[in-house]
Amino acid sequence: MENAKTLFANRLREAMVAAGFEPKPAVLEREFNTRYWGKPMTLHGVRRWLRGETLPTHEKLLVLAEWLAVPPQQLNFGDEIQRKVEARRGRWDSGIGYQDRDIFEAFLKLPVPQRKLIREVILTFAKAHSATDSKSSPAV
Structure with a gap:
């Protein structure tokens, strides 16, 4: 089973492609740093996100999600957890x-x-x- 960092990296690359960007560290560094008001990310730092070596902080995840027009929970956890929650909620609502x-x-x-x-x-x-x-x- 893939770990959370690898899964996040896959979702980040997919979101970049879906938004019309090449999933390359230079592109990610440039686009992220133009939107983030904190300390800029280095090329090495964003490369580690794309390789699945590290995860961004919550604040940085929100910037990525807004830039890529993806819900932050989807970028962080994927669609599967949302489907499970909705299925459980639906079962709960219909059975009571x-x-x-x-x-x-x-x-x-x-x-x-x-x-x-x-x-x-x-x-x-x-x-x-x-x-x-x-x-x-x-x-x-």
Whole structure:
């Protein structure tokens, strides 16, 4: 599996190409430094971004994202994490009716010790239910 720095470098190069720039250190250095008001990046520094050796700071990532017209989270994490979050949220929203939502609202209003107790009760029921489901389902 590729590490976060390598994945970031791939996304940075792809974003540069999509924005109409060659993914070369000289281009990145020039374009970045014209937009960044802090200490300028060196050619070696931006080369390390493109090679997947280092990651930019949050502030520099925001400048890159704005320049390349890409959401910063997409540049930093890619599309996959956004899809997973949206899928989970969609599953959550579609699987809960208004009565269940009321229960969750009431749960969140409880003091922490009571929420812990309720959580343990729910987890115990879920564990018992999954155990009975696995016993009753035929082995394939």
